[in-house]
Amino acid sequence: MLEKSFGLLFFLKASKSQSVPNLRTVYLRITVDGNSKELSTKRNWPQSRWSQSAGRATGTKEDVKSLNAYLDLLASQVYQAKLKLIESQKPVTAEALKNLMTGEGDNKHMILEAFKLHNEQMKALVGTEFAPATLMRYKTAYAHTKAFVKWKYDKEDFDINELNYEFVSQFAFWLKSERKCAHNATVKYIGNLKKIVLECMKKGWLVKDPFANFKTNKKEVHRIALTKEELKAIANKKFGVERLNYVRDIFLFSCYTGLAYIDVYQLRRSDIITGVDDGQWIITTRQKTESATRIPLLPQALEIMEKYKDDVRCAARGLVLPVLTNQKMNSYLKEIGDSCDISNALTFHIARHTFATTVTLSNGVPIETVSKMLGHKSLKQTQQYAKIVDLKISEDMQRLRDKLQ
16 A cells, blocks of 8 residues: 655654763654654764754764765665565555564564575475485585574574675675685575575565675586597406496496486486387486486497396396495596596596597587487587587598588
């Protein structure tokens, strides 16, 4: 409901506790349709330096500028509170505006409480709408936000209406300086918090978006992939320890299918079907993006599958390969990388990069096809994900040279 009349007035008011004769407390009077409410600004000011008609301090000194700027800010907050009432379809009254300004008469909404509720609801949907890794990331973002609020403000929670640009920018700085998060990890955690804040805005708990002027983008990550020679060296290497042999096999399987660790870990024998070309295909859904993935199996992948078809661990659970935990896989891959003189630290995700570049793009497979097999939702993902190695560029330019001769 819109009001008929609305006014704001700053004025000086004597207080019994004040011992200085000329000093008064600055008050704000909010008037709506003839009804008024007053609230203290918690600022004191001498009468001799105050304009009653302007409702502001007089003079050119810095303390005058500082007080007037603060009063302008309070006035702006009243108008924001008024807009919030209108958007929430609540009556605009002097009392309602005062309550919003002081945080009284209405339930406060706290950011950590909202974040916790979000995570609890997400947990209930894990397996249907969200992956376990997504929930884990939001739990980590919640823990970071909670620690920051305690570190910066010494509070157990933080009023949503007090969120502002400073909170967001200082949180980003804290993540990098105190938590030692890399730039892209910081951007992810800030993005998780932003989702919660936007939900609060949709519910009418917050008027102004604290992220409005906060801009940050992920930095491009240099994707590491194995060269053809490194891939061959790993495939031909014989290890005396059996665990390294099957970790190597599982890694190579990913190099020739492009599946991420979690997708290889969950790959079941029922996911292998006969495709349109009468060959063996993997038909599954990516855990991370829930995108459908259809991958014709290369001879190298088929050979590894055949090697483990009678494995007791796999047969009992209907799995394709006996995959260890990600932590153990990467630990053993480091040993494999050292044994094969691989220049970069070997991790399981390098296998997916290798499939995108060395195995497919470098051998002339169109990027559109590679994108489909990787389960990407857009071609742009694949362009960022897979670099075209120098050999492919050289071959393409040689074909152009031949045409131009």
